[in-house]
Amino acid sequence: MTQKKYDLNRMRKTYPLIRRKPVYAVLDDSQVETAIIDISDGLPKTYSFINEYFSIPVCVATAEDENVNVFITSINTQNVTIEISAEPPENCFIHLQIFKNTN
DSSP, X not given: OOEEEEEGGGSSOOOOSSOXXXXXXXXXXXXXXXXXXXXXXXSOEEEEOSSOOSSOOEEEEEESSSSOOEEXXXXXXXXXXXXXXXXXXXXXXXXXXXXXXXX
């Protein structure tokens, strides 16, 4: 488990005369989960989370090299259900990222 600490005020390449106070953000690997899902054998697909979440996580789904839209139809603390806008072509993959909700 690695932790990275970023100064959000230094993300842009600007060099003012008076430096602003640093605003830090911490990215923890235990809060991130990724998966690649093969959808060529049928829809809808349900992915069960590996990590344990106490609130509903933030999920991002993206199609790989295909001209289809990806929809998250339902989500809870144990799994997420994914569908696409067209018939699944052969060798179609969905990239799924799950982030722990910190709000």
